[in-house]
Amino acid sequence: MNLKQALSQSHEYARSLVQAGDTVVDATMGNGHDTVFLAELAGRSGKVYAFDIQQEALEETENKLKEKGLLNRCVLIRDGHEKMKQYVSESVRLVLFNLGYRPGGDHSLCTRGETTMQAVLSAFDLLMVHGLIILVIYHGGDSGFSERDYLLEQLPLMDPRKAAVMVNRFVNLPNCPPILVCIEKLK
Numbered sequence: 182m183n184l185k186q187a188l189s190q191s192h193e194y195a196r197s198l199v200q201a202g203d204t205v206v207d208a209t210m211g212n213g214h215d216t217v218f219l220a221e222l223a224g225r226s227g228k229v230y231a232f233d234i235q236q237e238a239l240e241e242t243e244n245k246l247k248e249k250g251l252l253n254r255c256v257l258i259r260d261g262h263e264k265m266k267q268y269v270s271e272s273v274r275l276v277l278f279n280l281g282y283r284p285g286g287d288h289s290l291c292t293r294g295e296t297t298m299q300a301v302l303s304a305f306d307l308l309m310v311h312g313l314i315i316l317v318i319y320h321g322g323d324s325g326f327s328e329r330d331y332l333l334e335q336l337p338l339m340d341p342r343k344a345a346v347m348v349n350r351f352v353n354l355p356n357c358p359p360i361l362v363c364i365e366k367l368k
């Protein structure tokens with residue numbers, strides 16, 4: 182048995198939940214790895230909405246999707262994920278947040294606790310019952326701790342009649358391994 186890091190765990194949950202034909206959201210496109218992954222899971226008849234504030238992220242992601250013939254099932258949006266409801270109206274099975282900054286990009290263009298939390302609440306409204314919001318929270322180093330601290334303070338306040346919030350983290354490993362958060366919509 183090897184305990185998996187948060188990113189691998191996030192993909193395992195996504196793989197077990199998303200079905201062909203589903204609509205899903207990649208809330209942080211970055212270099213497009215997760216958008217490609219979700220587009221493959223959603224299949225030919227599915228749809229992926231992907232958000233990022235950086236033009237470079239859209240270009241990287243578009244190139245990767247084109248190479249794999251997946252672009253026509255994706256909608257790439259250059260805007261903050263906190264405005265998700267302006268772009269998505271159908272109900273979604275999964276929303277994935279891979280927080281922090283774009284590897285290889287400007288580290289100051291990173292996600293922030295307040296806007297991430299706004300986006301989580303918008304995503305929750307769009308989620309179908311038993312759908313999942315997954316967050317991979319990077320902390321320490323250039324990411325600092327403020328987004329992690331804000332989210333871990335706000336997420337426990339979600340109504341337990343409507344949402345189950347799970348936090349998965351290593352508590353003894355060095356170098357601040359990322360934290361996985363899963364939010365299931367109960368009703």
Ligand SMILES: C[S@@+](CC[C@H](N)C(=O)[O-])C[C@H]1O[C@@H](n2cnc3c(N)ncnc32)[C@H](O)[C@@H]1O
Pocket residue numbers: 208209210211212213214215216232233234235238260261262263279280281282283284290291292293296
């Ligand atoms: C860690 S990267 C995402 C990695 C990506 N999922 C991948 O597969 O390469 C985080 C991304 O979030 C983006 N971001 C920051 N604030 C945002 C916001 N308010 N809305 C959407 N994306 C945002 C950054 O520009 C950055 O590209």
